[in-house]
Amino acid sequence: MTSAPPRAPAFSLCVYCGSRPGHDPRFAQAAAQVGHWIGARGGQLVYGGGRGGLMGVAADAALAAGGRVLGIIPRDLVEREHAHRGCTELVIVDTMHERKRLMAERSHAFLALPGGIGTFEEFFEAWTWRQLGYLNQPIGLLNLHGYYDALLAFIAHGIAAGFMDPSYLRLIEVGSECQPLLQHLVSAAGWPAPQRTDAI
Numbered sequence: 260m261t262s263a264p265p266r267a268p269a270f271s272l273c274v275y276c277g278s279r280p281g282h283d284p285r286f287a288q289a290a291a292q293v294g295h296w297i298g299a300r301g302g303q304l305v306y307g308g309g310r311g312g313l314m315g316v317a318a319d320a321a322l323a324a325g326g327r328v329l330g331i332i333p334r335d336l337v338e339r340e341h342a343h344r345g346c347t348e349l350v351i352v353d354t355m356h357e358r359k360r361l362m363a364e365r366s367h368a369f370l371a372l373p374g375g376i377g378t379f380e381e382f383f384e385a386w387t388w389r390q391l392g393y394l395n396q397p398i399g400l401l402n403l404h405g406y407y408d409a410l411l412a413f414i415a416h417g418i419a420a421g422f423m424d425p426s427y428l429r430l431i432e433v434g435s436e437c438q439p440l441l442q443h444l445v446s447a448a449g450w451p452a453p454q455r456t457d458a459i
């Protein structure tokens with residue numbers, strides 16, 4: 260079910276992040292910065308369609324900045340994850356697989372912010388699909404205030420133990436600040452430089 264007909268945004272960035280806000284208010288600030296950055300440049304935020312946590316914060320900020328928000332949510336999560344009825348386009352799908360397929364199809368790049376197991380799963384799926392050649396889009400990991408330090412250390416452990424090729428790390432861009440990472444994804448996906456240069 261689609262609530263609004265699609266129109267072409269300048270670019271589409273898929274953001275994976277927590278359905279909870281986390282304890283540190285700086286995470287929500289960063290989610291708002293990411294949403295604002297996308298919206299202020301006429302971009303589209305593609306995300307899981309929930310109203311809660313960092314997901315809702317990013318979506319609201321993108322909308323408030325004049326951007327387009329595409330939320331994609333499985334039918335059985337509409338109530339549980341409080342589907343965001345203010346999305347420019349809310350697509351309600353039958354399965355989680357359909358959600359992820361659509362998110363991948365409609366995004367030029369992916370960015371993972373802090374989150375929980377859903378966020379981890381989405382990030383790792385994008386990374387593994389990229390490694391296997393199922394998708395080509397750039398993938399970013401926002402390691403905000405060291406949130407992903409332990410995960411990155413474990414990944415280094417996996418490489419040292421011989422289970423991963425070090426080259427896999429070149430398939431993702433890890434950054435600790437929103438704007439440079441967003442800018443990197445923009446360039447890596449081949450978009451023209453954004454018009455707006457205001458601070459986020």
Ligand code: AMP
Nearest residue numbers: 276277278279307374375376377378380
């Ligand atoms: P979380 O990071 O756990 O707060 O979840 C963030 C988002 O990931 C939520 O919208 C969840 O519905 C979604 N999610 C949870 N599990 C999965 C999964 N296996 N695949 C894709 N998305 C998921």
